[in-house]
Amino acid sequence: MGTPLRIGLTGGIGSGKSTVAAMLAALGATVVDADAISRASTAPGGAAIEPIRQAFGDAFITPxxxxxxxRMRARxxxxxxxxxxxxxxxxPLVRAEIDRRIAACTADAIVLDxxxxxxxxxxxxxxxxxxxVDCTPQTQIRRVMARNGWPREQVLAVLAQQASRAQRLAAADVVIDNDDVDLDTLRERVxxxxEARGLPL
Structure with missing residues (x-):
């Protein structure tokens, strides 16, 4: 078995990317979650903890x-x-772990979240x-405010840190429209x- 097809799955906050990743996993896809790997690296005993402590100080490490x-998000x-x-x-820690999982994958394709x-x-x-995974910024704002309980200004601050919708669409080989659609419709699109394995639909 050669190197699997590497499908990069992305989307802005509130786009529904995590929902799509879960649907792909339910279809049998091997899904590698970069955020989960990142969180593990910053959990107690994680590989990033001591370097973070050295770079930022004890105040950024919990008891x-x-x-x-x-505290780090605010910083x-x-x-x-x-x-x-x-x-x-x-x-670098996340990239190394993703590369390890790609190398270990025996399926024909792997989804990198x-x-x-x-x-x-x-x-x-x-x-x-x-x-x-695409939706309008207005939909993103509404979803994140409802999900996280954040004020609009906080959601806008996160959006400003991320690529724009136009930048994401310009980079896309496949766009999964998740703007005001029900879960059954989204599941069918996924x-x-x-089944097309990332080729144009």
Whole structure:
């Protein structure tokens, strides 16, 4: 078995990317979640904890030994240098684990759930196809406010940190429309895309 087809799955916050990833897993796809790997690296005993402690200090590590995510989120939103330093610690660990899982995959295709795919050339290089879960920014804002209980301004701040809708669509080989559709319709769109294995539908 050769290297599997690497399908990069991405979408902005509130787009429904995680829902699509779960649907793909239910169809039998091997799904690698970059966020889950990142969270594991910053959990107690994770490989990123000591480098983060050295770079940012004990205040960013909880008493349990995990990254204080709320404190770090506030820091990186207001400090681009801090964001770059954090990414320089975490991203190489995540990329190495993703590469390990790609190498171990025996299926014909693997789905890489990559929130920052469009923003990062390093992630783009790991994908043969790019799938974008798409909806309007208005839908994203409404969903995240309802799901997270965030004020509109906080959602807008996150959107400003991410690639624009136009940038994601320009990078897409396949677009999965998830704007005001029901779950059954979305599931059918995901099924068709998966059966085509990332080729244009």
């Amino acid at each position: 349990a030994g995990a990254l204080d995510r709320d 990186v939103f207001s400090d681009a240098d801090a964001k770059a330093r954090l990414e320089a610690i975490v991203h 990559l929130p920052l795919l469009v923003e990062s050339a390093a992630w783009r290089q790991r994908c043969d196809r790019v799938w974008v 099924r068709r895309a998966w």
